Amino acid sequence: MQKSFAMAALLAASCGAHAASDADLAAIRAQIDDMKKTYEQRIAALEQKLVQAETQAGSPSKSGKSAPAPVENRPSVASANAFNPEVSLILQGQYRHAKNVPGRAITGFVPGGQGANTRGFSVDETELVLAANIDPYWRGQAIVAMADGQANIEEAWFQSLAIGHGVGLKVGRFRAGIGYLNEQHPHMWDFADAPQIYQAMFGEDAGYVQDGVQLKWLAPTSLFVEVGAEVGRGANFPGTDRNNNGTGGGALHLHVGDDVGVSNSWRAGASWLKTRASERSSDFVDVNGGTAQTSFAGDSTTWLADFVWKWAPNGNSAHQNFKFQGEYFVREEKGGLTCVGTCVASSYKTNQSGWYAQGVYQFTPNWRAGLRYEQLDSGTRDFGANAAYLVVDSYRPKKASAMVDYSWSEFSRLRLQVAQDKSMPGITDNQLTLQYVMSLGAHGAHKF
């Protein structure tokens, strides 16, 4: 190792041609002789450089006024807090006008949490983001979502910087790399709320978060091809937390993408998520109109297809751009149902799906407008022997949204959204949302 430093120093010395005096050259020659026996091949290259250095040193006027030896010109910040992580805080809040729907849910889907029925003024979760390189090998990031009386660890992970060969490793709590929107935080969304399919499939947080390990590999091709695999605790809906050794969930994802000309770029993907549930409770209505408390144990398999297309004239998105995105989800659940109430223990088998598509057009540097349409299908729900006891809803929830937003800069945004929500039969909820998203401090790059 010492020798490699010596060689590197030697190389550097031979590069700094103008600084090389006769004494330096003599020293370099002496070192070269010393190493000649063992490093013959390398010496040849170095001698070549030495000759060059001598030529330059010998005739400095030949090339006229030559450039001074480059010195890195970094700002010399020497305070201890220079190593502090990048800190950013996201302020997000809204005014929402909607119908009062107690027990708001998406009909035909097992609720992953209470539907949002907040009206009037409210402050959404305030996100605190801390990120920094840990050392040359790892980078870490934590996102704490703060709401009244609680602080949730939204994400807390470290990722590899030095593995190479296209391999990326992420360990901790992270948003699963499935689909498109799943990895994005609410402040990056183009609409005030997540598509309903995300809420139906992953519960009120509208995204699947995994405690575990993610391994990604980017293929060495000019076409973007990325494959990823995750294993983890699988504690979040549609799975449940259990006290077990081993893993409770896993995911696989494949994404491909490229440019089309200079103005268009796209990414498409397919993902698979497997989770296990034990004692996942949900309430059903029994045939007499009473409440049946059920508990599901079994496997959930979710397939996701996602597609994003971005256009900007000449690829210059600063003034005008258009973004289309769509995702399609299918989930299959198999297992057993135990029940308290007018019902029996039975098998449980469902196959449900949903999709959304949206387009957002930025027509001036400050203004954007977008439309989104979404539809879900409660699909087949086979409750075995319980078919005689429980009311099994069959419904196709729909929602259409339109938004317009204004950004003073890339750090501040105000959005107006109107939506017609038909997620429950017989209820047409016309919603109006006025939302702000403000980013304070360091603000990291956004994903595609």
Added chain:
Amino acid sequence: MKRFIFACFFGLTVGTAQADLNVFATVPEWGALAQEIGGSKVKVYTATTAFQDPHRIDARPSLLARARQANLVIAVGADLEIGWLPLVLRDSGNAAIQPGQPGYFAAADFVDRLEVPTSLDRAHGDVHAAGNPHTHLDPRNVLKVGAALTNRMAELDAANAAAYRAGYQAFTGKWQTAMARWQKEAAPLKGMPVLVHHASFAYLLDWLGMKEAGRLEPKPGIEPTSGHLTELLARQQNASAKMVLRAAYQQPGPSQWIAGKTGMAAVMLPYTVGGTAEAKDLFGLFDDTVQRLLKGAR
């Protein structure tokens, strides 16, 4: 095989055994410089064009795929690419091009930067903590960056080090001749006050001794507003700038509006290689810039 061992010995990351240096340049000017130095020994991929605002680039999948295969990333630095490059580098799975590694080169690190802010507050707009990043429009900076880049390329690809040095040497000779010519041609521009759309031309004006009399953007990174333009127009009654400059990627509207009101020339400059038909390389970039300035000053 011996060459491969030699390469490994210096801790190089020539991923494949090929001799070519795979360069990922974030902007056309530094891609062009790498090409001048490396000639046929380098393969240069340029992530953006002269018609794209370098502050606002998406971390496109194609950029990740290219960064994955790069041996050397040449960035502008000084936080210009902060909105996309860090993500591209981290998600590329390429250890060699991470900041701090020899495979990451930021041009702004090797020049004296102008307009380094004394206080950092976003109330002043999208300011760059490390100073104005648009360093390449001073041709003296091109030489400084070229010298550092040559050393870096030689370090990464020792087998072709001599070729890189020779390439830089040849470039320096031609560049110094051209620089003398540009300075002579641009002599009448000295001391001339001009308006600019964005602070993209600070180094160009500094080199040619021209004066920036105002900016169309009310704050860096904030698009010109009618209120600010009107104010600028009022100020023009006393101090009369001769031209209003914008880069090829900036919208013509604001500078044409102010030119129409005052009678000054609205001059579109290529800003970087590829910005105009004439600016097909670094020499063409400065040839055309000087010619357009002279034409606007007439």
